[in-house]
Amino acid sequence: MLRLPFAVMVSLRYLREGRMQTVLILAGVTGGVAVIIFLTTLISQLQASIIDKTLGSQAHIVLKAARAANRTTLPPDQTAAIIQPRAQALRAIDQWSAVARLAEQTPGVLAVSPMLSGAGFATRADANQPIAMMGVDARAYQRIVRMDKYLQAGRFDVSGANAVIGVELAKDLGVTVGDKIRLVTMDGRNDLFSIAGIFDIGNRDLNRRWVFISVKVAQTLLDLPGGITQIDLRVADLFAAETIARPLQAQTGLSVESWMQTNAQLLSALNSQSISNNLIRAFVTVIVAVGIASVLVVSVVQKQKEIGILRAMGASPQRIMAVFLLQGSFYGLAGSALGSALALGLVQFFSRITRNADGSALVSPDLDLSVVISACALALVVGLLAAALPARRAAKLDPVQAIRV
Amino acid sequence: MGNIVELRQVRKSYGEGTPVVTEVLHGIDLAIAEGEFAALTGPSGSGKSTLLNIIGLLEHASSGQLLINGEDTAQLGDAAITALRGRTIGFIFQFHHLLPGFSALENVMMPAIIDSGWPSAQAHDDAMRLLTQVGLKDAAHKRPSQLSGGMQQRVAIARALSLSPRLILADEPTGNLDTHSANDIFELLQSINQERQSACLIVTHDPGLAARCQRQIQMVDGQLLNGP
Numbered sequence: 001m002l003r004l005p006f007a008v009m010v011s012l013r014y015l016r017e018g019r020m021q022t023v024l025i026l027a028g029v030t031g032g033v034a035v036i037i038f039l040t041t042l043i044s045q046l047q048a049s050i051i052d053k054t055l056g057s058q059a060h061i062v063l064k065a066a067r068a069a070n071r072t073t074l075p076p077d078q079t080a081a082i083i084q085p086r087a088q089a090l091r092a093i094d095q096w097s098a099v100a101r102l103a104e105q106t107p108g109v110l111a112v113s114p115m116l117s118g119a120g121f122a123t124r125a126d127a128n129q130p131i132a133m134m135g136v137d138a139r140a141y142q143r144i145v146r147m148d149k150y151l152q153a154g155r156f157d158v159s160g161a162n163a164v165i166g167v168e169l170a171k172d173l174g175v176t177v178g179d180k181i182r183l184v185t186m187d188g189r190n191d192l193f194s195i196a197g198i199f200d201i202g203n204r205d206l207n208r209r210w211v212f213i214s215v216k217v218a219q220t221l222l223d224l225p226g227g228i229t230q231i232d233l234r235v236a237d238l239f240a241a242e243t244i245a246r247p248l249q250a251q252t253g254l255s256v257e258s259w260m261q262t263n264a265q266l267l268s269a270l271n272s273q274s275i276s277n278n279l280i281r282a283f284v285t286v287i288v289a290v291g292i293a294s295v296l297v298v299s300v301v302q303k304q305k306e307i308g309i310l311r312a313m314g315a316s317p318q319r320i321m322a323v324f325l326l327q328g329s330f331y332g333l334a335g336s337a338l339g340s341a342l343a344l345g346l347v348q349f350f351s352r353i354t355r356n357a358d359g360s361a362l363v364s365p366d367l368d369l370s371v372v373i374s375a376c377a378l379a380l381v382v383g384l385l386a387a388a389l390p391a392r393r394a395a396k397l398d399p400v401q402a403i404r405v
Numbered sequence: 406m407g408n409i410v411e412l413r414q415v416r417k418s419y420g421e422g423t424p425v426v427t428e429v430l431h432g433i434d435l436a437i438a439e440g441e442f443a444a445l446t447g448p449s450g451s452g453k454s455t456l457l458n459i460i461g462l463l464e465h466a467s468s469g470q471l472l473i474n475g476e477d478t479a480q481l482g483d484a485a486i487t488a489l490r491g492r493t494i495g496f497i498f499q500f501h502h503l504l505p506g507f508s509a510l511e512n513v514m515m516p517a518i519i520d521s522g523w524p525s526a527q528a529h530d531d532a533m534r535l536l537t538q539v540g541l542k543d544a545a546h547k548r549p550s551q552l553s554g555g556m557q558q559r560v561a562i563a564r565a566l567s568l569s570p571r572l573i574l575a576d577e578p579t580g581n582l583d584t585h586s587a588n589d590i591f592e593l594l595q596s597i598n599q600e601r602q603s604a605c606l607i608v609t610h611d612p613g614l615a616a617r618c619q620r621q622i623q624m625v626d627g628q629l630l631n632g633p
Contacts, residue, residue: 003525006518017506309502312463313564314491315519316484400463403502 006315007322015327018299025295026338029331029379032288033339036281037367037375038346043277044371045363047270051238054266055259057201059113059144059232060241063099063248064255065091090118092227099252100231108244111143111234116215118222118229120185122165124173131169131211133183135218135228144232147199147212153177154197158214163193166207167200183211189221285382292331292386296324300394307394308402317395324394328387329380336376343367407475409493409572409604410437410460415469417455417627429455431627432469439571440602442595444615447624453608454576456624460606461574462490474571491520495565495603497575501557503549509536509560510545516567528567535563539593555586562593566601573597575607579614591617 004012015022068086093099096114104112116135121128138158142148147156147164154177156164163181165173175181177195184190193213201207219225235241241258249256260267300307307320344367351365417430429452437443437460445453458464459471462478471478473493478486495516503512510532517528536545539559541552549557558578565573575594579587591614598605607618615621623630 003523006522006524009518009524013506305502306504306506309504310515310519311487312461312490312496313516313519314487316487319519319522400458403498 011326029335030338034342037343061233063231113140114228135215150199157196162196164197164212168208289386296390308399311399321395324391328383332380332383411472413470443620444618452627495570499577501561
């Protein structure tokens with residue numbers, strides 16, 4: 001005989017006696033835990049993948065000079081006026097280095113990169129394509145967008161007269177690494193550049209339009225000496241981007257846009273996914289709790305006489321309560337262990353059968369330990385709470401009445 | 406020799422606070438001495454089981470005093486009552502009331518496990534000794550369902566003796582057995598009473614068995630015919 005404490009010994013024996021009930025409710029808890037872990041893992045991995053694909057190639061927050069606007073000096077309620085929008089010229093950020101310093105010191109901001117961008121053309125022989133010239137500091141920009149990750153050929157090197165272009169533009173112009181292209185601004189200023197690298201950012205339009213050059217060369221070409229047109233920021237917590245952006249806007253007076261504004265539909269889709277996942281988790285949790293509680297309520301009724309005998313032999317109400325709480329905990333713990341194993345199997349199976357367009361696995365075959373731990377903790381708490389009511393009922397049984405049943 | 410149990414003007418009513426109040430015990434005065442072997446007899450519905458439950462601290466008296474080992478139980482809280490019941494009193498029920506999911510050995514060990522919270526080696530050895538004493542050493546690992554009625558009642562007696570109680574309360578321990586087994590059980594209780602000097606109060610309908618006890622307490626309509 002195993003030497004276990006009274007409550008553990010009796011609760012394990014009751015679980016063994018009601019073998020079929022134990023197996024059925026354990027299957028229910030296992031399924032519930034597996035569904036919670038599997039769904040949470042799947043949805044969080046898919047969300048992370050979508051976010052990475054969408055935001056991997058853009059800054060989380062962009063600071064720009066406010067757009068120029070026409071204003072009337074007459075009171076608007078006493079006059080009728082048609083105000084036409086102004087044509088937008090390149091506008092540099094005033095005191096941009098002070099703004100960049102302020103942004104750097106803002107809590108939650110990981111990286112800051114100044115950029116000068118303007119429209120132009122890339123030409124080679126007879127071919128020419130409209131482009132967006134992006135003057136960047138390569139090292140600073142790499143901290144915003146990991147360009148290394150997207151390079152198909154060459155290096156992300158914009159020093160001197162080097163340029164890095166997208167794969168579509170390279171195809172359109174018929175160039176490769178080491179070839180020369182000419183960049184022409186709208187004012188007709190132009191210069192010859194050597195292609196140092198070719199990237200594929202996963203977006204055909206951007207692959208055709210983006211051309212990276214150095215800030216200094218861009219300032220000369222775009223005729224904005226010492227100026228930059230935008231400051232890109234990367235933040236530690238993606239979903240805090242908006243709360244970081246608003247104070248920055250108030251402090252600098254610039255136009256500050258977070259990815260949450262520019263990708264409002266994506267954000268809404270992600271939120272909907274999260275809400276659906278949370279609803280499913282809540283329903284599963286309630287079903288598991290009701291399952292455990294109902295099995296234990298039945299068990300208390302079945303064991304009424306035995307509870308009375310144990311009470312007559314000197315078992316305190318607290319000990320009787322512990323017997324049933326332990327059964328609830330057992331369902332939670334064992335269900336967690338089995339559910340985690342089942343979820344791991346499901347994730348591995350799903351990872352094997354689903355693939356991205358490039359052939360890579362859609363989801364990783366591993367479980368996030370924090371998800372497993374929180375699901376197990378939830379199952380244990382649910383087990384205990386579900387057992388609380390039947391356990392209280394058992395503890396309150398009058399021994400004489402119970403024995404007479 | 407002192408009294409292990411003393412009842413003074415104990416009354417028990419059911420349905421108090423409702424329009425129909427039924428008094429089943431009408432001022433009972435009773436004393437059981439240490440080591441006494443007494444029979445409680447009387448017709449069905451006379452209040453024997455209620456009296457036994459009150460002495461066994463399973464039910465509260467509506468009024469009056471119950472002293473166990475000289476201690477007024479009205480002054481004790483629930484935890485102290487539970488502890489006193491576990492350590493001082495051993496119960497034997499008519500329908501043995503063994504725990505079906507546990508072996509005979511585990512059933513006998515159970516009071517000691519409850520008392521210490523743990524199945525100690527001492528509890529195991531004591532339980533084996535008791536099973537040997539009641540002649541069931543070889544059936545120690547059998548479940549109650551694998552034993553005959555007489556054997557089950559022997560296990561129940563061994564269980565009642567587990568913590569060497571000073572008082573054994575037996576509610577018709579032979580009522581469910583054939584004459585031969587009933588006689589065996591009665592003799593077993595007698596020998597235990599002589600060896601251990603545990604007081605025994607046995608509820609029985611069998612006048613023959615009652616006559617073999619040191620003392621007969623007769624009860625009719627919630628009152629004792631022979632005094633304390």
